[in-house]
Amino acid sequence: MDKKEFLSELEKRLQGLPKADIEERLEFYSESIDDRVEEGKTEEEAINDMGGIDSVVNQIADETPIVNLVKERVKPKRRLTGLEIALLIIGFPLWFPFLLVFLVLTLVFYLLVWVLVIVTYSIEIGFVGMTIFAFGAALFEFAGHNIHVGYIGLGLLGLGASMLFIFVCIASTKLSIKFTKKIFSGIKRKLIGGKN
16 A cells, blocks of 8 residues: 555545544544655555554544544534424424433443442441451450450451452452443444445
C-alpha cells in the first residue's frame, strides 16, 4: 500500500469524525509518511512502521473523545421537513419509551460491569470490620483480666483474609477497567467508521 492508497483508505475509515478532524489527521499522517521517506524508507515501510491502517484507525479511535463522535453522528445532515417534525411529535409516545428503555439498559449493563468491584470491596470491608471487632473484643476482655483466645484467633483470621483479599479487589478493579475500555473502544471504532 502506498501513501495515496493509505490516505484514501484512512479518509474512508474516518467518516464518523468531523471534516476538520479528518483533514487534520490526513495531513498529520501524510507528513509522518513523508518524514519516514526522507529518512530513506519506502512508503510501504513507512506505513508498516505506523502499524498499518487498522492500527492507525484504532489509535485515532482511542484518542478521540466519545462525546465528539456522538455529536458528529447525531448532527443533522439536512433540515427536517414539516412532515418529519409532525411524525416525530405524533410518534413521541412510541419512540420515547424505547429510547428510555435503551438508555436504562445501557446504564444497567455498565453498572453490572462494576458490581464485581463493589462486591469484592464490600467483602474486604467485612474482613477489616471483623478484624477490628475481634481485636477490640480481645482488648476489652483483656482489660477485664480475661484472655479470650477465640477473639484473638478471629482477629488474626480476619487480618490474614483482608490482606489476601485486597489482591482480589485490585484484580477485579483492573479487570473492570480493562473491560470498560474495551467496550468504549469498540463503540468509538463503530462511530468513527461513519456508516449510518
